[in-house]
Amino acid sequence: CLWVRNLRLKRRLPGPFAWPVVGNAMQLGQMPHITFSKLAKKYGNVYQIRLGCSNIVVLNGDSAIRKALLQHSTEFAGRPNFASFQFVSGGNSLTFTNYSKQWKMHRRIAQSTIRAFSSANSETKKAFEQHIVAEATDLARSFSKLSDDGQYFNPAHPLTVAAANVICALCFGKRYGHDDQEFRTLLSRLDKFGETVGAGSLVDVMPWLQSFPNPVRSVYQNFKSLNEEFFAYVKSKVVQHRNTFDPEVTRDMSDAIINVIEHGKESTLTKDYVEGTVTDLVGAGQDTVSTCLHWSLLLLAKYPNIQAELQESIDRVVSRDRLPSIEDKSSLACLEAFIYETMRYTSFVPVTIPHSTTSDVTFEGLHIPKDTIVFINQWSVNHDLQKWKDPHVFNPSRFLNEDGSLNKDLTGSVMIFSMGKRRCIGDQIAKVEVFLFTAILLHQFCFESDPTQDLSLNCSYGLTLKPLDYRICAKLRGKPINVA
Ligand code: HEM
Numbered sequence: 213c214l215w216v217r218n219l220r221l222k223r224r225l226p227g228p229f230a231w232p233v234v235g236n237a238m239q240l241g242q243m244p245h246i247t248f249s250k251l252a253k254k255y256g257n258v259y260q261i262r263l264g265c266s267n268i269v270v271l272n273g274d275s276a277i278r279k280a281l282l283q284h285s286t287e288f289a290g291r292p293n294f295a296s297f298q299f300v301s302g303g304n305s306l307t308f309t310n311y312s313k314q315w316k317m318h319r320r321i322a323q324s325t326i327r328a329f330s331s332a333n334s335e336t337k338k339a340f341e342q343h344i345v346a347e348a349t350d351l352a353r354s355f356s357k358l359s360d361d362g363q364y365f366n367p368a369h370p371l372t373v374a375a376a377n378v379i380c381a382l383c384f385g386k387r388y389g390h391d392d393q394e395f396r397t398l399l400s401r402l403d404k405f406g407e408t409v410g411a412g413s414l415v416d417v418m419p420w421l422q423s424f425p426n427p428v429r430s431v432y433q434n435f436k437s438l439n440e441e442f443f444a445y446v447k448s449k450v451v452q453h454r455n456t457f458d459p460e461v462t463r464d465m466s467d468a469i470i471n472v473i474e475h476g477k478e479s480t481l482t483k484d485y486v487e488g489t490v491t492d493l494v495g496a497g498q499d500t501v502s503t504c505l506h507w508s509l510l511l512l513a514k515y516p517n518i519q520a521e522l523q524e525s526i527d528r529v530v531s532r533d534r535l536p537s538i539e540d541k542s543s544l545a546c547l548e549a550f551i552y553e554t555m556r557y558t559s560f561v562p563v564t565i566p567h568s569t570t571s572d573v574t575f576e577g578l579h580i581p582k583d584t585i586v587f588i589n590q591w592s593v594n595h596d597l598q599k600w601k602d603p604h605v606f607n608p609s610r611f612l613n614e615d616g617s618l619n620k621d622l623t624g625s626v627m628i629f630s631m632g633k634r635r636c637i638g639d640q641i642a643k644v645e646v647f648l649f650t651a652i653l654l655h656q657f658c659f660e661s662d663p664t665q666d667l668s669l670n671c672s673y674g675l676t677l678k679p680l681d682y683r684i685c686a687k688l689r690g691k692p693i694n695v696a
């Protein structure tokens with residue numbers, strides 16, 4: 213009787229029929245997160261697919277994902293041992309490493325360094341804000357130039373430079389001009405990082421694809437070289453810091469990390485982890501924030517009425533005499549609502565970085581063995597019909613209470629930074645960056661789309677969803693405010 217009960221408790225995982233050799237690879241389509249959601253309608257929120265030689269459990273919907281990541285947080289906190297993950301950050305990444313005691317220490321060090329440079333006290337908060345304001349004003353200058361004589365331009369690259377500069381200023385105490393060619397080239401190569409590590413990428417689950425010429429193989433080779441190049445770049449900066457290190461003066465995050473890892477009593481990490489950590493932070497802090505801003509501008513241009521309403525409230529709260537600051541955030545619920553709706557609607561990190569199980573786990577009555585790859589479909593949380601009314605409609609006001617305040621229960625339901633043990637450690641700084649950049653740009657400009665283009669919401673899939681190239685014009689809303 214116990215035997216029958218156990219058997220019933222541990223049902224086999226449901227899922228579509230998997231073909232020999234390729235499994236379900238051919239069914240993923242251009243937008244795997246949408247396919248995963250469709251499969252969830254048929255097989256339930258927890259099911260299994262097969263990609264190449266790997267079984268993969270896909271988790272969907274608000275309730276199953278929250279339960280897995282919060283109530284079974286340790287069991288779902290692993291990362292698969294994909295070959296591509298070893299190329300990241302010189303093999304010493306904290307993001308692409310399996311769950312272990314050492315990973316916990318590595319994550320703690322990175323987390324406390326971020327805190328020390330962004331929110332530890334009012335001084336660091338101010339210094340962090342000043343970095344962002346300096347970047348936002350430089351970005352505004354660049355937009356102004358690009359919009360000369362009413363020209364339309366593609367904002368992708370300036371946004372990438374701006375977001376990268378914030379994290380570079382924190383990590384290296386240095387920023388780069390929008391015209392710095394070396395920096396531009398490096399960043400444009402990084403753009404392709406997410407193609408390989410996004411859920412559904414085939415390079416790791418079909419290793420035999422590397423033995424003959426095909427598009428997957430060239431993506432993989434490109435991934436390897438872009439990681440080597442990026443790591444070498446960051447390492448050279450860390451070496452400069454190491455050579456001029458003074459324990460009495462912490463200039464930036466690189467110094468702080470050198471201090472903890474190389475001179476701290478508690479760290480058991482070797483010195484190579486310094487460059488690994490800094491590479492992770494610069495990589496993670498750049499693409500995500502710029503992609504978010506890229507979507508925000510697209511949606512502002514697409515919905516001019518929403519843009520005008522936001523500008524009206526910014527002018528009312530901030531006035532035209534100064535730039536918006538972080539203190540204005542609590543009075544600008546409508547802007548926060550716009551940002552949350554942008555994150556929810558686009559779900560621009562549609563599936564988290566792949567997870568894996570750290571032990572056997574019985575979840576929703578299903579048995580999942582240790583070391584199973586797990587995909588967590590964030591898009592499905594943000595479009596879950598049980599949670600959201602008309603999830604396919606872009607409607608920032610869904611986050612506002614009747615009195616105009618922010619509905620914090622609902623903003624807490626948006627899932628873009630994941631949750632549980634692997635939750636993003638840059639979520640707080642990312643939110644401050646996105647708020648300030650958006651507020652300052654909206655205060656300074658009206659964004660209009662090129663009438664000769666069809667402003668579509670189509671995008672390319674990877675770790676982040678990126679809008680296809682579009683052009684806008686940034687029209688100054690008055691005298692520009694220059695901050696030194
Ligand atoms: C991990 C989202 C900005 C550092 C992640 C993950 C997501 C995410 C979805 C994977 C979580 C998982 O696998 O379950 C975002 C978004 C951002 C953002 C949407 C901006 C809007 C940042 C910034 C930093 C950062 C600014 C740091 C400077 C990291 C790190 C991890 C991570 C280090 C790995 C955590 C781990 O594996 O333990 N982020 N992120 N992120 N993020 Fe972010």
